Amino acid sequence: MRREVPLVLTAMVGLTMIIAHFIPPFNILKDLFEDWFFIIAAFAIYLGVLNLIRVNADKIYRKSRDWPFGIVVILGFLVITIPGLFFSGGRSFSDPGTSFYFLYIHVYYPLSATMFALLAFFVASASYRAFRARNVEATMLLAAAFILMLGRVPIGDWITAWLPEGYRMGNAADWIMDFPQTAGQRAIMIGIALGVVSSALRVILGLERAMGGD
Amino acid sequence: MSGEVVGLWIGGILTLGIFSFIYKDNPFYKFSEALFVGVSAGYWFVVTFWQYFLPKLIDNLVLAYTVLTVEGKIDYHWVYLLGGGLGILMLLRLFPSVGWLSRWSLAFIVGTTAGLQFTRYLESNGIIQVKGTILSLFVWGDLNSTIGNIVIVVGTFCGLIYFFFSKEHKGAFGGAARVGVWFLMITFGALFGYTVMSRMSLLIGRMDFLFGNWLGLIK
Amino acid sequence: MNQENNQEVKSIWEKLLSIDRRIIFLFIAVAVAVPLFFKLSMRIPVTPVAQGTYQAIESLPAGSKVLASFDYDPGSMPELQPMAEAFFRHAFRNDLKVIIMGLWPQGPLQANIALEEVFQDEDIKAKSLQYGIDYVNLGFTAGNEVVIDRMGHSFEESYPKDGQGTPLSEIPLMRGVRNYDNVDLIFNLSAGYPGTQEWVQYAVDVFHVKLAAGNTAVQAPAMYPYVQTGQLSGVLGGMKGGAEYETLLGIPGRAVRYMFSQAVAHAVICMFIIIGNLAFFSIRKRKKTS
């Protein structure tokens, strides 16, 4: 039961999805499975949330290091959940003017955007201290990066203004993006596609060890 | 109006809280980070409740129940109970003794994704990309397209050779693989440039918020 | 490498390399913030791929319906929000009908933020646009690419009601819109998964609908192969893409204003890489000679 049911379930659902691609009547089953997929996905998110609460409650209870921040996590959770579930007009909870919307704009958004903005500083420091033209490959990479970084802003065209129009750094950036970059992306893309397909095949055939296969 | 002002101040202070990390790790940053973790979890909780859970599960079951009570018929919407059941199995992971049951629902999710990906990737990223690379190597009277097409065909070909693992990179084959690496490196360079661009844009956005919206220094 | 020389007197380059990283952080902060205070308008060069997205929208006749999927969250707002605003200005200027949706829960909210901004414009106010007739926000539905796939059969399957809980059949704009056959273009703003790649795979390749996109700079390069094959009409890349769109539209907005900061920041990063490499090579040379 522990091993067989998941393997059979995976294979059955996976095969149905593939068959439905070629044989239209199977779409009825495919649609039903997709609906279940939504429902299970919802529960998966709940699982993550419950886990987070549990871990932090545990942290507070045991008074482990930085436990007061565990309280902040739980408070943060409640601060948005309670208004979102009960005081934001039900299904239209995300409309402008609701308290959920207010929290989204003034708490969630600044935090999330600033988290990513931090990376700008780290890119700068790494580019100074670690990005080296240590071999031919890294040199080509940095050269292409230079042309792109300068060519995508007007600076590139200023410093190459002595070249005839159409042959400046901006055009070089366009050319790199349109041709060599497209070729490289495509090679990676085809490789990834085959990788994804073979891993899907392993999963469906029950051969993927991480999924309990043999 | 005053709500807006309060909101701006909350946003401004939290932004500074996260930024304080670049000086060094400190309680102000830890507070903001912990708040972020809690608020995102709450955000997802609320959104899933109203937009997955209610319409996909509860609404369908209510419909089934209504049909049963009004018409006395067993409606096909009852099959959603099975979906809901698989969902509940997922939560069992919280209890170690019966946690293995969550593998059933996981198997369902994994199977669905694998099945969908299998054909889609072959079609969109495989066949259609191959088709897109079938380009004429000589375009009459158009040097630009001729060179461009040759670059795409040669680049894709050599890139694939680099990712071909069954033959050692020696001789002509090794040469082609080497050209392939160059194409990959140019691609990664472009990616590098674009990633830097992206990160800088985010920082600009936050700076504009701090100095413009919040402090009102940029008009 | 470093350990062996610890006792030696440090050269200028070594000292330069070992400066506190906070000094580098300061450089970046200044490079980004100071140019914001100058209203310098730069000529924005327009790339062919951005032109592609603009043309796809510009070529639609008045009254055409555009399905706009907002697949990003606040994390990417500086890059994608200017595109969102420019898109609404463009669509409403050309009297297009916009059906908003999102595969990311935060997406439809971002659309509302952009709408609020765009409705401040005098000429758009003058059109007195009405919800449900000129635009509609279907909200978010979970399920990633599965949602795209199912919308190919029927929008109603994935979105029985709009974001406000009104059944689709009661919304005038949605009358006669059953699936992708009834929209003229899909416009997608995307910051990752699910996003433009999924729209290409599940909507364009299966249901034969036209798609134009705006992406964060991180993922824009990956979209070029799709543009080359014609699976995608065009792609706006990052804040620069937003600035290009604003330039094409003739309404310079925030993205154009930010470009000066962006340019200075890029220059500073390039400078850092050059100095860092000079230091690296001169230190290596010195070691070899000694």
Place this chain on the structure above:
Amino acid sequence: MKDKDSHWTRVLSLFLFVFVSLFLGMQTCLAQEAEQAEALQDSLAQPPAPPTNVVAKDAPNDNGHALLVIWTLSADDGAGQNNVVSYQILRSDSPDGEFEVRGLVPAGENTYKDKGAKEKEDANYLPPHKDFYYKVRVRSDGIFSDSEVSLPAHAYGQWYHTGKTAVLLAVLIFSTFALVFITVARKGKKLYIRPLAGIEAVDEAIGRATEMGKPILYILGLGSADMIATIASFTILSRVAKKTAEYQTPILIPCCDPIVMAVAQETVRAAYLEAGRPDDYKQENIYYLTSMQFAYVAGVNGIMIREKPATNFYLGKFYAESLLLAETGSLAGSIQISGTDEIAQIPFFVAATDYTLIGEELYAASAYLGREPVLLGTLKGQDWAKALVMIFLILGALAATFHFQFFLNLFKVQL
């Protein structure tokens, strides 16, 4: 592990299960006989001239809830009086019953796909195998004229989507490659995989660490234990740990996921046992740090600065932390070997570390070191598929250069 044949029987029985039970079950709902409606037509001359030859037939390649209507454009569309604005498509269930409007298309178009819902409760439900009659109304500002009513047509589901043949072939070819090679690998035949630069460097890197008397740092990334990249990293870790056991060099593995940590401990313990030095295994060197991204980075960076490891491995799933780790490691003077399938992070690894396994190379490295038949087999299958793609590229480019259109048509995927 089960014996070799069991998965074949399992697959076979699954195919049988899916095909027979579900397929036949549905057959009762959908009849398979297909009949195409014939053309009909005369036209009436009224301004604007009505469309002619209205034909309704089943829409192809669906599950039977749509009809396709095709007509000949009105003589006044784009010519004659040139006053046609649009065509309205009307439908009824009897030739002289009430017709309802189903759709509208602009002038110049001559087809309409009347798609219905497939649920009975839906107001727009279009039942399969029920006859419908169509007429097309041509409109020009207020006045209109109708075509004659079409012959009846009904929707039915198809058993095979004719536009997907290329995809089906691809599926079959790829699956065959993979399964054949898995079988070959299971029979114990050696499958060749080329040596990879990053992996070749491993021994040298461990030797260097031993000389310097410094530890080795192995980072498994931020991914969970079920991600392909993380699994590949475990295989490589097992090989690295065996070497460190032989050289008696300590290996530090800070983890950011408790499950990953548990698997890593198991992997390393087994490797030390295999190397014949179970007593040298130190569980306390493999520990859980924190699951928060930046806090984890701060912790690992602290280790790098304090311990100054001789070699850092970054193999697995990495996100924005890639450049932060690589930067600190490069400052600490460590040799760095990296690899991830997260494409956006590869540039940073290439620029800041000494060796990088690019995307698929990471999987190849794990198959190369692990020699597991399933992985080797699928990797070989991928290689053969790649070879096929390359052959098609060359032939295709030649065909396109010399304008052999037929070759392009091979790749036709009906959308």
